[in-house]
Amino acid sequence: MPTISIKKKDLETLIGLQFSLNDLERHLQLVKGELKGYVAETDEMRVELSDSNRPDLWCCEGIARQIKGKLTGAWKDYEFFYSDGTNKIGQIVVSEDIRDIRPYVGGFAATGIPVDEEMLVQMIQTQEKISEVFGSKRRRISIGIYNLAKIKFPVYYKAVRPEDISFAPLGFDEKMNLQDIVERHPKGETYGEILRGMAKYPILIDSKDNVLSFPPIINSREVGEVKVGDTELFVEVTGIDIRLVLLILNVLAVNLHDRGANINIAEVLYPYETEFGKTICIPNDFTEPLPLPLKDIDKVIGEGIDIEEVITLLDSYGHWVKRAGDELQVTPPPYRDDIMHPVDLCEDIAISRGYSSFNPVMPSQMTVGVLSDAEVFADQIREYIIGSGFQEIISNILTSKEDVLYKMGLEQEKVVEVDNIMSQSYSALRQWLIPSLLRVETASSESFYPHKIFEMGEAAVSDETSNLASRTVIKCAAMMSHPAANFSEIHSILETLMYYLQMDYRLVPGEHPSFIGGRMGWIYTGKDVVGLIGEVHPKALTAWEIHMPCSAFEVDVDKLLEIYQANP
Amino acid sequence: MKGYFQVKTEDSGNIIDSLHPLELKILFVFQAGKTVDDNVLVTEASIEQSQKDMAIGWLLAKDVLSVDSEVVEKTVTLTETGERYADSKIPELRIFQSIKDNPGYSMADVKGRGDIEPTEISSAIGILKDKGIIRVVPGGKLEIGDESLLSEFEGVQRLVNAVKDKAEIRLSDLPENEQTVIEGLHRKRGKTKGVFRINEKVIRTYSLTELGGKIHPAVLQRGRPVDEISQLTPQMLKDGSWGGKSFRKYNITLPPPRITPGRKHPYKEFLDNVKYKLVAMGFEEMRGGLVENEFWNMDALYMPQFHPARDIHDVYYVKEPRLSKDIEDPFQVKVSETHQSGGETGSRGWKYLFDADKARRLMLRSQGTAVSARTLAGNPKIPGKYFSIARCFRYEQVDATHAQDFFQIEGIVLGEDINFRTLLGLLELFALEVAKAKEMEFFPAYFPFTEPSVELHVRHPRLGWMELGGAGIFRPEVTIPLGVNVPVIAWGLGLDRMAMVALDIHDIRDIFSADLDMIRTKRVQWV
Known part of the structure; x- marks a missing residue:
C-alpha cells in the first residue's frame, strides 16, 4: 500500500499541535501508518499507510484529521455536504453516449485560498496515489484539477470519436486529436490501454468548447494546469463505479476544506438512472447509518465496554453516533466507505482506545496438534x-x-x-x-x-x-x-x-x-x-x-x- | 598423514609426542655428537631393515636426523646353492667322505647317487682329481689321494656356514684369503651355480640435527619403547596379546580429515523446528496446492475482484488452461452474493457485479491464506487450530529481499471463545514460544480478510524489536459463506528475518542457494 512523503511542519500546522517524532510514531497507529523515515534537513517524513480501504488517510490532511480528532475532539462539520444550493458553482451535464465507456463523473469548486507550494505538492501526490493504487491505475477512477477561472459552466461530459476533437494536452504545445494523444503522449502510452477497443473516447468540455480534459488520460494545457498562486480550483473525478467517484470527491473536498478553502457544490445531471438518482449534488454524503448492538461489541472484543465509552471512542474517531437503548446507530464520515459490517466499527473502537489497553487472554479450548x-x-x-x-x-x-x-x-x-x-x-x-x-x-x-x-x-x-x-x-x-x-x-x-x-x-x-x-x-x-x-x-x-x-x-x-x- | 607432517619444527614437545615407536628405537642408538650408520642401526635398534628404512625416512623429513656421509659397501649372502651347501655340505666334501667310507666306491656309484646334481658331480670329481685328493684306478674305482689337501674345501665349507649364520657378512670384515675364496665362488664356475652373492649397497651415516639434539635428551629420558601398540587389532583382543603392553600416544591435537555428513538443509531444519513447535501448541497441519483459482486465493477471502493486489503486476497467472473447470457448490453462490450484497453475513457487501469467470482464473498461490480458506470450507474441527507452511508466489522483481517463491507460515484458530482479546493472547503465545520474547507490542493493521487486524512486534533476545507476524479475526464475510459460524482467527508469522539472522545470510535468494559448499558448511543457532 502507498508510502507518502509529508512535511512534519505541515502535519503539525494542520493538527494545530507540535510533536516529537516518537509521539508522532505512536499517533500514527490511529491511521495504521508506519514512519519509514524522517529527514531533518527537509523536514520530510515518509509514512506507509497500510489500509487499502481508507484512501482518505493517504495524505497529510487525512492523517492530520484523524490524529487531531482523537487528541482534541475537534471535528469539522463540513457543512458543504448539506448545502441548500446557494453556493452552487454550476452543472455537469452527462451524455447518454458515455454510459458504456466511463459512465460516472462528479466535480466541485474550491475557492478563497491561494495555492501554495506545499499544498500543490500534496495535492498532486494525493491525486497520484489515489488514482494509481485505489483507482487501479486510473481504470476505476481518475482525477482532474483545473483553474476554475478558465471554465464556463455548464461543463459537458460526453463521448466523441477520437479524430473529432483536438486540444493541446499538458506537456505539449501543439493541438492533438484524441487518437494522437493515446498514441504519442506519454500518458496516452501508459493509460491508453483503459480505452482499448472503444469507438469513442470520453471528453470534458465547457460551454465555450474549451476542453478541460480527456479522462482518464490527460488534462488540457490551457485549463488543466494549476499553478502556485491560483485561488480558485475545479476538481473533477470520472470513473466506472459511482460510489468510488463520490467517495474520492468527498475526500478531496474535505482535504481542501481542511486547508481553508470554501467548497462550492456542482450538480451532475445524468440522462440515465444511477444508484443515487439522476441528479446528484457534489460533494455528496452518501453514507448510511449502521446499527451496532452493544452485545456485538462484547462478542468481537471479548470484554464489555460501557456504552458511554463506546460512544466517546467512536465519536473521537470521526463517526456520528446516535443512541437508542442498547443499540447504537453509527454513521461513518462522508469520506469513508469502508464500514461494511459492525466488525469494522469494533476495530475502530479498539484502535480509538488503543490496542495496548486490552489484556491478552489465552484461547482455552483443547485441540490436538498433529502433522499430516x-x-x-x-x-x-x-x-x-x-x-x-x-x-x-x-x-x-x-x-x-x-x-x-x-x-x-x-x-x-x-x-x-x-x-x-x-x-x-x-x-x-x-x-x-x-x-x-x-x-x-x-x-x-x-x-x-x-x-x-x-x-x-x-x-x-x-x-x-x-x-x-x-x-x-x-x-x-x-x-x-x-x-x-x-x-x-x-x-x-x-x-x-x-x-x-x-x-x-x-x-x-x-x-x-x-x-x-x-x-x-x-x-x-x-x-x-x-x-x-x-x-x-x-x-x-x-x-x-x-x-x-x-x-x-x-x-x-x-x-x-x-x-x-x-x-x- | 597430511597433518602428520604439518607439525611445526619449533614445537619440540609436539614432535616427541608424534614420534612413532620405530623412530624412538632409532633415536635411542644415537649419542650426542656421534654418528651412526645403517648397519649399526639395524643391529643396535633391533628392528628390521625395512622398518629402519621407513623410520629413517620419517626422521629425515622431520629434520631430526641428517645424513653425514655415504659409502658403497659390499656384503656377502648365500645363493640358493649356497643355502643348500650350508645344509648338506659342499659336493667335494660329500664325495670325498663317501670314497673314504666305502672301499671300492666307483665312478658309477658316484653318478648313481641322487642327492647331488650331475653337473656338480662331474665338476667336483674333476677338481678333486686335479688337486690329487682322489685318484681313479683301473676298473673305475676311486681311491683317496693326498687327504691333507682337503683343508681348502673344509675352509670353503666353514665360510658357507659362517655366512649362513649371519645371513649377511660385510666383505671387508673377512680375512683377505677368504675374500679371495668368495670372489672365486661368487661367479659361475663351469656349469655349476655360484655359492656366494656379493651385494653392493649404500651405507649412510647419520647424526642428530640441531632439532634432533634438542629433543634427544627427552627421548632418552622417556625410556626405550618396548613393544608399543599402535593399532589395537581384533587378533590382539582375541589372543590377549595387548596385555602388559602400552599404547603409543597420539598427537590428538592434530586436525582430523574432513568428512561430509548427511544433513538436513539448515533452512528446512528451521522450518522443522517451527512445525514441531506449532504441533506442540496444538495446531494441526493443513496442505494445499501450488496452483489455485482466484476464487480460493482471493474471492473466498472477501478480497473484491477489483482489489489492487489482484493484478497481473502482483500475482502470477497460469498460461493454459486459463480457467479451472468449476467452483465447488455451494461456495460460488454464497461468496458471490456476499461480495455483491453481503449475503447472509450482515454486511452490506462490496456492491459490485461478481464475475464468475474471473473467479475461475488459474494462478500460482499467492498467499497461504488460500489453504486456510479451503480448510474452512472443508468442515473443520470446532474448536480447531490449524497451520500450514505453504510455498507462495508473487510477481515481484527478484532481489535481496524478494524471492520468486517463498514459504508462508500461517493458520487459523476456530472457537466460540475467539475474540480480539484471545487473538492478542494467541499472539502473546507466539511471541513467547517462537521468538522467546517477553516484550511485545500490538499495532493496528490491515488485511483484506480480517477485522480487527493486529500486527505483532516483539523484542527478540538477539535481534531487538522486530515484526513477528500479523493476525486478525476473519470477517464474517469470509467465514459464514464457507459454512463456519464461529469466530476464526487468521494468523501469519514472518520468520524469515529470524531465519536469515540464524543462517547468517543477507540475501533472501541464498535461502534456496545452489552453492553446495555454503549449504554444507552453514552453521546455525536456533535456540
Whole structure:
C-alpha cells in the first residue's frame, strides 16, 4: 500500500499541535501508518499507510484529521455536504453516449485560498496515489484539477470519436486529436490501454468548447494546469463505479476544506438512472447509518465496554453516533466507505482506545496438534536418506522449461506455465526434482567430492482431468556425483530406502532422454510406476555444464504413501 | 598423514609426542655428537631393515636426523646353492667322505647317487682329481689321494656356514684369503651355480640435527619403547596379546580429515523446528496446492475482484488452461452474493457485479491464506487450530529481499471463545514460544480478510524489536459463506528475518542457494 512523503511542519500546522517524532510514531497507529523515515534537513517524513480501504488517510490532511480528532475532539462539520444550493458553482451535464465507456463523473469548486507550494505538492501526490493504487491505475477512477477561472459552466461530459476533437494536452504545445494523444503522449502510452477497443473516447468540455480534459488520460494545457498562486480550483473525478467517484470527491473536498478553502457544490445531471438518482449534488454524503448492538461489541472484543465509552471512542474517531437503548446507530464520515459490517466499527473502537489497553487472554479450548500423514511420511524418508549420507537441498519451485524440460532432453511434456512472465528464468513450475539437483551440481564443481544430495519437495504435475488442471505432488530425488558415480551405488540407496519402508519394488529397464540407454529404469511397486532411476545422460550433463558423472533417482512420495497405507 | 607432517619444527614437545615407536628405537642408538650408520642401526635398534628404512625416512623429513656421509659397501649372502651347501655340505666334501667310507666306491656309484646334481658331480670329481685328493684306478674305482689337501674345501665349507649364520657378512670384515675364496665362488664356475652373492649397497651415516639434539635428551629420558601398540587389532583382543603392553600416544591435537555428513538443509531444519513447535501448541497441519483459482486465493477471502493486489503486476497467472473447470457448490453462490450484497453475513457487501469467470482464473498461490480458506470450507474441527507452511508466489522483481517463491507460515484458530482479546493472547503465545520474547507490542493493521487486524512486534533476545507476524479475526464475510459460524482467527508469522539472522545470510535468494559448499558448511543457532 502507498508510502507518502509529508512535511512534519505541515502535519503539525494542520493538527494545530507540535510533536516529537516518537509521539508522532505512536499517533500514527490511529491511521495504521508506519514512519519509514524522517529527514531533518527537509523536514520530510515518509509514512506507509497500510489500509487499502481508507484512501482518505493517504495524505497529510487525512492523517492530520484523524490524529487531531482523537487528541482534541475537534471535528469539522463540513457543512458543504448539506448545502441548500446557494453556493452552487454550476452543472455537469452527462451524455447518454458515455454510459458504456466511463459512465460516472462528479466535480466541485474550491475557492478563497491561494495555492501554495506545499499544498500543490500534496495535492498532486494525493491525486497520484489515489488514482494509481485505489483507482487501479486510473481504470476505476481518475482525477482532474483545473483553474476554475478558465471554465464556463455548464461543463459537458460526453463521448466523441477520437479524430473529432483536438486540444493541446499538458506537456505539449501543439493541438492533438484524441487518437494522437493515446498514441504519442506519454500518458496516452501508459493509460491508453483503459480505452482499448472503444469507438469513442470520453471528453470534458465547457460551454465555450474549451476542453478541460480527456479522462482518464490527460488534462488540457490551457485549463488543466494549476499553478502556485491560483485561488480558485475545479476538481473533477470520472470513473466506472459511482460510489468510488463520490467517495474520492468527498475526500478531496474535505482535504481542501481542511486547508481553508470554501467548497462550492456542482450538480451532475445524468440522462440515465444511477444508484443515487439522476441528479446528484457534489460533494455528496452518501453514507448510511449502521446499527451496532452493544452485545456485538462484547462478542468481537471479548470484554464489555460501557456504552458511554463506546460512544466517546467512536465519536473521537470521526463517526456520528446516535443512541437508542442498547443499540447504537453509527454513521461513518462522508469520506469513508469502508464500514461494511459492525466488525469494522469494533476495530475502530479498539484502535480509538488503543490496542495496548486490552489484556491478552489465552484461547482455552483443547485441540490436538498433529502433522499430516504426508508430512510424517516425507520426514521418515528424509531421515533415511540423510542417514545414508546425503545433504538436503531446497530449491525454487518456480523455474523454467529450459531447466525442467530442454536441458533434460525432454520436449513434449506439459508443465504449468506462467501467463504474465516477468523473467524467463521464472516462467514454469517444476514437474520433477532432478533438475533442481543438477542446478546445485552446476554451481558446486569446486565443492569437496563426492556430492550426495537430495531434495524432498513439491512439484506441479499437469493433469487435464483435475479441476485445477494440475496436481501438487510431493516428490523426492537423490543424486550422487563424483568421478566414478554409477547406477549401482544410487540403486543401493533406493534399495535401502525401500527396505526400511517395507515396500517391494522392481526396476523395469526403460528409455528416458535424461538418462543413459541401458542404465535407466522405472521404479514399480505392483502395477504402479512410482519413480525412475538411472545414470544421467552426458547430453543432459553437458547442457547443465556439468563435468562430473551423476546418478540419480526420483520417487513420487504421495503415490508411495498411498500404496504404503493400502498395504498394512 | 597430511597433518602428520604439518607439525611445526619449533614445537619440540609436539614432535616427541608424534614420534612413532620405530623412530624412538632409532633415536635411542644415537649419542650426542656421534654418528651412526645403517648397519649399526639395524643391529643396535633391533628392528628390521625395512622398518629402519621407513623410520629413517620419517626422521629425515622431520629434520631430526641428517645424513653425514655415504659409502658403497659390499656384503656377502648365500645363493640358493649356497643355502643348500650350508645344509648338506659342499659336493667335494660329500664325495670325498663317501670314497673314504666305502672301499671300492666307483665312478658309477658316484653318478648313481641322487642327492647331488650331475653337473656338480662331474665338476667336483674333476677338481678333486686335479688337486690329487682322489685318484681313479683301473676298473673305475676311486681311491683317496693326498687327504691333507682337503683343508681348502673344509675352509670353503666353514665360510658357507659362517655366512649362513649371519645371513649377511660385510666383505671387508673377512680375512683377505677368504675374500679371495668368495670372489672365486661368487661367479659361475663351469656349469655349476655360484655359492656366494656379493651385494653392493649404500651405507649412510647419520647424526642428530640441531632439532634432533634438542629433543634427544627427552627421548632418552622417556625410556626405550618396548613393544608399543599402535593399532589395537581384533587378533590382539582375541589372543590377549595387548596385555602388559602400552599404547603409543597420539598427537590428538592434530586436525582430523574432513568428512561430509548427511544433513538436513539448515533452512528446512528451521522450518522443522517451527512445525514441531506449532504441533506442540496444538495446531494441526493443513496442505494445499501450488496452483489455485482466484476464487480460493482471493474471492473466498472477501478480497473484491477489483482489489489492487489482484493484478497481473502482483500475482502470477497460469498460461493454459486459463480457467479451472468449476467452483465447488455451494461456495460460488454464497461468496458471490456476499461480495455483491453481503449475503447472509450482515454486511452490506462490496456492491459490485461478481464475475464468475474471473473467479475461475488459474494462478500460482499467492498467499497461504488460500489453504486456510479451503480448510474452512472443508468442515473443520470446532474448536480447531490449524497451520500450514505453504510455498507462495508473487510477481515481484527478484532481489535481496524478494524471492520468486517463498514459504508462508500461517493458520487459523476456530472457537466460540475467539475474540480480539484471545487473538492478542494467541499472539502473546507466539511471541513467547517462537521468538522467546517477553516484550511485545500490538499495532493496528490491515488485511483484506480480517477485522480487527493486529500486527505483532516483539523484542527478540538477539535481534531487538522486530515484526513477528500479523493476525486478525476473519470477517464474517469470509467465514459464514464457507459454512463456519464461529469466530476464526487468521494468523501469519514472518520468520524469515529470524531465519536469515540464524543462517547468517543477507540475501533472501541464498535461502534456496545452489552453492553446495555454503549449504554444507552453514552453521546455525536456533535456540
